[in-house]
Amino acid sequence: MLDARERLAVQLGGAAGTLAALGEHGPEVMARVARDLGLAEPALPWHTSRVRVAALGSGLATLAGALGKIALDVVLMAQTEVGS
Numbered sequence: 001m002l003d004a005r006e007r008l009a010v011q012l013g014g015a016a017g018t019l020a021a022l023g024e025h026g027p028e029v030m031a032r033v034a035r036d037l038g039l040a041e042p043a044l045p046w047h048t049s050r051v052r053v054a055a056l057g058s059g060l061a062t063l064a065g066a067l068g069k070i071a072l073d074v075v076l077m078a079q080t081e082v083g084s
Helices: 020-037 051-077
Strands: none
């Protein structure tokens, strides 16, 4: 199973994701920020490829479903009709 930091990428590059504001050092700054934060360095800006964001959402939805199932089981077993 992958850690979220291995899946998520740093977002640095301005509104269009071109790194234009950083000039010629843009790719180097992006790589350094990604390394310092422990995040992946993206090949494309997140808004052009939303697969990483969708994968995170899917994983969180699955986790919420599993935790909801556990919570419902606890509530049902706390009923007095079941415990006797």
